Amino acid sequence: MLDLALFTFVLAFLAAGVRRPFLWVLAYLYIDILSPQKIGWALTPALPISLIAFCAAFAGWLLADPKRGSRFTFRQFLMLCLLIYCGITTSMADFPLEAASKWAWVWKALVFAIFFPLTLTTRLRIEGAALIMVLTVSAIIISAGLKTALGGGGYESMYFFVNDNSGLYESSTLATVAVAIIPLIWWFTRHGTVFVPDWRVKLFAYTLIFACLLIPVGTEARTGLLCIGVLALLILRNVKRRMVFIAAGTALGLAALPFLPQSYYERMATINSPSGDESASTRVAVWQWTLDYAAENPLGGGFDAYRGNSFTYDIPVTETVGNSVAVEYREVTDEARAYHSAIFEMLGEQGWPGLMLWLWLQVLGIWQMERLRRRWRGRSAAQDQWQAPLASALQFGQIIYLVGSLFQGIAYQPFILLLIGLQCALWSYCKLHDSPAEKVVRGASGVIASAAPADAVTAASPALR
Numbered sequence: 001m002l003d004l005a006l007f008t009f010v011l012a013f014l015a016a017g018v019r020r021p022f023l024w025v026l027a028y029l030y031i032d033i034l035s036p037q038k039i040g041w042a043l044t045p046a047l048p049i050s051l052i053a054f055c056a057a058f059a060g061w062l063l064a065d066p067k068r069g070s071r072f073t074f075r076q077f078l079m080l081c082l083l084i085y086c087g088i089t090t091s092m093a094d095f096p097l098e099a100a101s102k103w104a105w106v107w108k109a110l111v112f113a114i115f116f117p118l119t120l121t122t123r124l125r126i127e128g129a130a131l132i133m134v135l136t137v138s139a140i141i142i143s144a145g146l147k148t149a150l151g152g153g154g155y156e157s158m159y160f161f162v163n164d165n166s167g168l169y170e171s172s173t174l175a176t177v178a179v180a181i182i183p184l185i186w187w188f189t190r191h192g193t194v195f196v197p198d199w200r201v202k203l204f205a206y207t208l209i210f211a212c213l214l215i216p217v218g219t220e221a222r223t224g225l226l227c228i229g230v231l232a233l234l235i236l237r238n239v240k241r242r243m244v245f246i247a248a249g250t251a252l253g254l255a256a257l258p259f260l261p262q263s264y265y266e267r268m269a270t271i272n273s274p275s276g277d278e279s280a281s282t283r284v285a286v287w288q289w290t291l292d293y294a295a296e297n298p299l300g301g302g303f304d305a306y307r308g309n310s311f312t313y314d315i316p317v318t319e320t321v322g323n324s325v326a327v328e329y330r331e332v333t334d335e336a337r338a339y340h341s342a343i344f345e346m347l348g349e350q351g352w353p354g355l356m357l358w359l360w361l362q363v364l365g366i367w368q369m370e371r372l373r374r375r376w377r378g379r380s381a382a383q384d385q386w387q388a389p390l391a392s393a394l395q396f397g398q399i400i401y402l403v404g405s406l407f408q409g410i411a412y413q414p415f416i417l418l419l420i421g422l423q424c425a426l427w428s429y430c431k432l433h434d435s436p437a438e439k440v441v442r443g444a445s446g447v448i449a450s451a452a453p454a455d456a457v458t459a460a461s462p463a464l465r
Contacts, residue, residue: 006036007043014053021060025119026132028053028112032414033136035169038162054108061119069121071428075368075420076114078361083110085354086303093302102303106412113417120425123386124193130390130422131194134181137415138208140168141178145211148218168415175224176404177415178215179231183393185209191386223404230403234396283340283407285311290344300351310335342405358411362402365423369395372430387430394423 010031017024031037031053037045061067086106093099120126143161161169168174189197189205197205216224232249239245289309293301301308312333339345346355372391376384401416410416 003040003043006040010036010044010049014049014056017056017060021056021064022119022125022128024053024056024060025116026128028057029129029132029418030136032109032112032418033133033168034139035162035167038164054112057112057119058115061115065119067118067121069429069432070118071432073117073424073428075361075364075424075427076117078357078364079110079114079417079420082350082354082357082361083107083114085350085357086110089300089302089350089354094305095302095307098307099303105414106303109412109414109417113414113421116418116421117424117428120422121429123383123429126390126422126425126429127192127194129425130184131188131192133415133418133422134184134188137168137177137181138211140174141211141215142208144174144218145214148214167413171219172221172223172404172408173410173413175216175219175221176227176401176408176410177413178212179224179227180397180400180404180416180419182209182212182231183234183396185212187386187389187393191389223407226407227400227404230400231396234399238392282313282334282337285313285334286337286339287341287344290339290348294347294351298351300347300349300354303349305348306339307336309337311337339409341407342409342411345409345411361420362398365398365420366395368427369398369423372426375434376430387426390426391423391430394419394426398423 010027013023013027013030017027028050031050035050037049086103090099090103116129120129140161165171168177185205185208188195189202191197192201195201213228215221216228236242236245286306286309289311290306293305293309297305310333312331339348342358343355346358350358369391373388373395375388376391377388379385379388397419398416401410401413401419405411405413
């Protein structure tokens with residue numbers, strides 16, 4: 001029944017795009033994030049639904065979309081440069097077969113992220129895309145949150161819809177994304193128009209935020225705990241009563257401690273003693289190897305270049321003999337260990353040019369969202385009050401991702417690339433609707449005469465076509 005339900009829903013989603021081609025863009029978001037073809041076992045995997053939605057989204061935009069308001073931003077150009085450079089390094093990769101396997105999904109993620117903002121030309125489209133992204137990943141989060149609340153979970157034993165430890169179904173990645181979308185969920189409780197934020201929407205949103213906070217507990221991902229701490233620090237910028245927020249957060253944290261499993265305490269304790277944890281020890285060794293590798297190969301070694309690493313390190317081993325505890329160091333030799341960091345992933349695979357492009361893309365996003373937040377905050381016109389909070393939410397999500405990516409190889413994570421696409425779309429939309437002529441109108445009457453009717457028509461007419 002699950003397979004049939006998924007298959008029917010996907011077909012209905014694609015069929016709806018015949019009249020409203022923009023829905024094919026949303027269908028691809030749903031398929032790319034949830035991967036229903038992995039969840040189903042007969043009907044859904046039978047068709048290449050991801051490829052169908054991918055091609056349909058492009059065809060619908062090329063053939064049926066009016067393209068008014070579409071702009072190609074500088075950050076999209078940076079992603080295009082990164083795409084071309086990744087293609088070049090793939091052709092010269094140290095491990096051609098493995099590199100080709102990773103390239104098969106990276107190029108698609110980058111191409112769609114470049115194309116994605118061109119379709120988001122109205123507020124309704126931007127909000128609709130953000131809503132589909134949040135609700136789709138929430139399907140995984142709610143499932144995992146329920147398992148955690150019922151006593152399930154654990155490190156490397158938290159299974160979701162599929163038995164696949166990759167993409168968003170990898171525990172640390174899901175923990176990072178779950179925390180990163182919390183500001184976006186909160187934005188929908190204040191400025192959503194697809195679902196008017198009444199008590200039902202707010203109740204669902206608050207419950208979903210709680211489920212997001214449960215993911216780092218259920219997965220026992222140390223990165224998730226770090227991301228929660230970063231989110232708390234970022235929120236301090238916007239709250240009016242900071243001391244009350246700090247006191248309430250501390251009280252809630254202390255109240256939750258008795259309900260946390262012992263395995264969670266043991267897992268988090270390794271943050272204070274990384275030298276005693278094999279995972280942390282190997283990461284440091286891999287990072288040192290990557291620096292040495294980049295010194296000899298400044299242009300990178302292509303995807304999965306880490307497969308050529310080999311290093312030896314000492315790790316402490318605790319042994320209990322009677323009533324005494326002895327600690328001895330044993331020499332361990334490891335090979336083909338993954339980077340466990342987006343920074344070193346980019347450095348090892350794409351070299352210094354690729355790393356600079358990636359960092360430029362990320363830092364520019366934070367700066368652009370901060371510029372939008374400051375430029376649009378405090379405006380009195382009703383249609384100008386959602387841009388600054390959305391820019392802040394997208395900025396927070398990106399910062400949380402960047403902190404989490406320091407300890408995970410998620411430089412090309414498709415969900416985050418889509419988040420960057422939303423940022424590009426918001427940047428283009430705000431630039432278009434903040435022209436000098438409209439500033440004069442706003443200064444005179446507090447209302448953008450040209451933008452208000454457009455938004456009204458957008459909300460009342462088939463804007464998703």
